[in-house]
Amino acid sequence: EAQVTQNPRYLITVTGKKLTVTCSQNMNHEYMSWYRQDPGLGLRQIYYSMNVEVTDKGDVPEGYKVSRKEKRNFPLILESPSPNQTSLYFCASRWQGANIQYFGAGTRLSVL
């Protein structure tokens, strides 16, 4: 089954404690992205990757890092989380020749 898998689905952490949200897709997609969703703001792109070792900032990259060492994986790293990073996070992927983005199930992050 074609899917984008995010882990964990829920995470509660404390300010400053490094964390990683994993994202993996099994469709051999070139493009992968991270979004955050906040009430009243919709979804906003954090980072994206066009292929292995090719990443770039989206609209709200501050406080986040990403890496793309393998085509299937695109982890989101918060090295020193702060309460304003409490949000719902989505990973998405797309084949370069297609129009449809596939979304993961979302990760609900709370930073205390």
Next chain:
Amino acid sequence: AQTVTQSQPEMSVQEAETVTLSCTYDTSESDYYLFWYKQPPSRQMILVIRQEAYKQQNATENRFSVNFQKAAKSFSLKISDSQLGDAAMYFCAYRSPTGTASKLTFGTGTRLQVTL
């Protein structure tokens, strides 16, 4: 930069009735893609319908159809014969064919309530 505006934070429709959700966008591009996504309480993002700007014909997927007005930069979603399962947050989204290749620009969403 492109922007997407959904001016209706909440809408309500009775079961079996028709409802239209509004979306406008701002762009200087002539070619682009537009989408409507549904987000039920499970939080999953589900693609409802998509439209390529170069196509004049409005897209239709079963009970869902769009009214795409390119000159007016309007992309509304019509849901016919509304069902309880249609209750969700609906997001309108825009994607440019160039630049940040994978970026979707989302509106702020419209929460649709379906009543008996």
